[in-house]
Amino acid sequence: MRYEKPVDAAEAVEFLQGSAGVVRVLSGGTDLLVQLKAGMVEPDLIVDIKGIAGISDIVPEAGGFRIGAAVSGAALGEHDGVVALWPGVVEGAELIGSTQVQGRATMVGNLCNGSPAADSVPGLIAAGAVARIAGPDGTRDCPVIDIPVSPGKISLGKGEFITSVFLPARPKRASDAYLRFIPRTEMDIAVAAAGVSLELDASGVCVAANVALGAVAPTVLLVEEAAAAIIGTKLDDAALEALASACSKACNPIDDKRGTIAFRTQTAGVLAKRAALIAYKRAGENA
Numbered sequence: 001m002r003y004e005k006p007v008d009a010a011e012a013v014e015f016l017q018g019s020a021g022v023v024r025v026l027s028g029g030t031d032l033l034v035q036l037k038a039g040m041v042e043p044d045l046i047v048d049i050k051g052i053a054g055i056s057d058i059v060p061e062a063g064g065f066r067i068g069a070a071v072s073g074a075a076l077g078e079h080d081g082v083v084a085l086w087p088g089v090v091e092g093a094e095l096i097g098s099t100q101v102q103g104r105a106t107m108v109g110n111l112c113n114g115s116p117a118a119d120s121v122p123g124l125i126a127a128g129a130v131a132r133i134a135g136p137d138g139t140r141d142c143p144v145i146d147i148p149v150s151p152g153k154i155s156l157g158k159g160e161f162i163t164s165v166f167l168p169a170r171p172k173r174a175s176d177a178y179l180r181f182i183p184r185t186e187m188d189i190a191v192a193a194a195g196v197s198l199e200l201d202a203s204g205v206c207v208a209a210n211v212a213l214g215a216v217a218p219t220v221l222l223v224e225e226a227a228a229a230i231i232g233t234k235l236d237d238a239a240l241e242a243l244a245s246a247c248s249k250a251c252n253p254i255d256d257k258r259g260t261i262a263f264r265t266q267t268a269g270v271l272a273k274r275a276a277l278i279a280y281k282r283a284g285e286n287a
Contacts, residue, residue: 017159063169069108088176092123117215122195135160174199175282191259194271244269
């Protein structure tokens with residue numbers, strides 16, 4: 001096994017593109033090192049991206065923030081600007097692993113695992129986040145929703161890796177929230193999850209929304225019907241029930257030892273309602 005630590009994105013791309021065998025990108029390493037120890041993967045090459053300038057930085061950009069691919073969950077949670085602008089995104093990222101894991105685990109690594117239960121992904125998709133990808137043809141931007149394609153699979157091509165994620169600006173009276181259900185109290189994988197982002201007008205009416213569900217389909221779902229159910233309302237009971245119904249109808253989960261299809265389907269709607277109410281309260285406080 002070969003180990004390389006490039007000094008810039010171009011060198012990283014060169015290493016990734018030039019290897020004919022199994023290649024893995026190392027950032028936080030909280031998944032990769034576990035996979036190595038368990039014998040789940042035997043890479044011919046590991047490319048450690050932590051030495052790339054700016055890869056561990058959070059930078060204000062166009063009213064939002066650019067989050068480097070090596071920014072840990074702990075660092076993200078300590079950034080007052082991101083927490084204030086996108087609290088739901090931070091909530092998802094901060095649920096990845098234990099306190100110790102948080103010091104290493106990254107939101108981008110969580111995304112690139114391709115898991116439909118990844119805690120950081122519903123919030124990112126609800127936020128309309130965009131990943132910046134370096135590759136053999138230069139850099140390109142891709143909506144986060146288009147990165148996962150199936151469980152364990154992502155859309156990046158050979159030689160490509162994510163260098164950062166952009167969280168956009170948002171107006172006053174806007175906020176988000178993320179909730180999940182797990183069988184244990186801590187350090188478990190979501191059985192169902194929901195991220196909701198919304199914007200209010202001066203009277204408290206919802207004028208824009210995104211609703212994303214995790215762990216209830218092969219990839220995280222953006223449920224447009226659920227968002228439409230609360231737009232134009234103050235999230236009254238009827239609107240919330242319509243949101244929950246739309247979420248449940250969109251679900252395509254599996255039965256496993258952690259949850260049944262029926263349980264995941266119902267829970268997704270309940271979590272979406274609760275997350276919407278939290279986001280609504282936060283948005284009102286941001287006036």
